[in-house]
Amino acid sequence: MRTAYSVETVRAAERRLMARLPEGALMQRAAAGLAVACAQLLGRVYGSRVALLVGSGDNGGDALYAGARLARRGAAVTAVLLAPDRTHARGLAALLRAGGRTVSPDAAEEPVLRADLVLDGIVGIGGRGGLRPDAARLATLAGDSRGVVVAVDLPSGVEADTGEVRGAAVRADLAVTFGTHKPGLLIDPAREYAGSVRLVDIGLGAELPPEPELEALQHADVAALLPVPDAESDKYRRGVVGIAAGSGRYPGAAVLAVAGALRGGAGAVRYVGPAADAVIARFPEALVSERGPAKAGRVQAWVVGPGAGDDAATVAEVVTADVPVLIDADGLRLADPDAVRARTAPTLMTPHAGEAAALLGVPRAEVEAARLTSVRELARRYGATVLLKGSTTLVADSGGGAVRVNPTGTGWLATAGSGDVLSGLAGSLLAAGLPAFDAGSVGAYLHGLAGRLAADGAPVGAHDVAEAVRTAWRDVRD
Structure with a gap:
């Protein structure tokens, strides 16, 4: 599992570690590690051109020391000093001793545009509120450079704790981060500015607390959570998920939610709603009913809302059930917030950014710009586990703690019905016994992986994603 920690936590850990090390050892x-990453990208260091964008903080010192190492290997290194009187003195001296040179921001255009590698050390992890004009100009030059752009710790202009980007920021091809990931490297919109991310071990691990701000599951973590039947299992012991979805206008939503549920590990799927004929025609193994959720038979979890139209009565009936409930799509709009908050059984809400904005009463752009803040606030406000869908899917628990970010998604999943498949899949995991936090996290992981496998670099439909869940499941288990 990858973990990420806040700026405050990282700095406290660094102070504890530095207290036991010789002065400057942590920066060295x-x-x-930064110099090694740069050398690998360059391939041939001798004769290459390297431009350093150097601010006044420790990131500028990291860049200067790394530049000195590259200069000693024959690179022509030019440092653009944004604040000459506040530049890291020892790092600058090391660069000059190694044969590097310095220029002012006014003279930065030629060395930056012609560089084979641009090293961004403008602002460190404490940067807030966007870049100042001189720094913003250098960020633009870096984007126009012919060379590869490497960010020190994280791209300048992105906020480490939230992933927000307030104005101009450096777009890196690689971010070399130290000690631990920072949330902004894993969450959009900042993640898009980081490119690939390489973690350099500087000995910080033992100083970090066990509870991170952010978690990203990996194959081994998901495999350990997947429900697997044993010799004594039957369809009821494996869990039965109820799907209350679809309408005369949107029967396909019901079909797709059932498709996801059938691939999610539960032993049986009960469907309730007006799309019974379409469901049974596509999936004869589904158990269908037109008598409403209360009379559909025993279930271990419900999914309600995909394609429900204006069927507020069914949504209200499901919300009062004493089993875990996943609320999606129209269900998010129709459910009584007080009834959701009053639930005692687990609740998993799965909005996209637009739905989350409506629930919070804010513009959609605000949710998209501050995804981590938004998902935490939704979970707190509704007393539910919330899965915020999007370019980076986030899962937050109502009790606080680490937020999970899903690393497997793909832009090809932005297609009609994809969310319905995810709802059925995660609902099935709920019925199989996973807690809401794990069901949402594992469902998002499998769904994202299935999307990648189904698309394989080309357009994909939601039904293709549902069919690929089995392949994704095997990939994780193997």
């Missing part, structure tokens, strides 16, 4: 560790 970081610079050494």
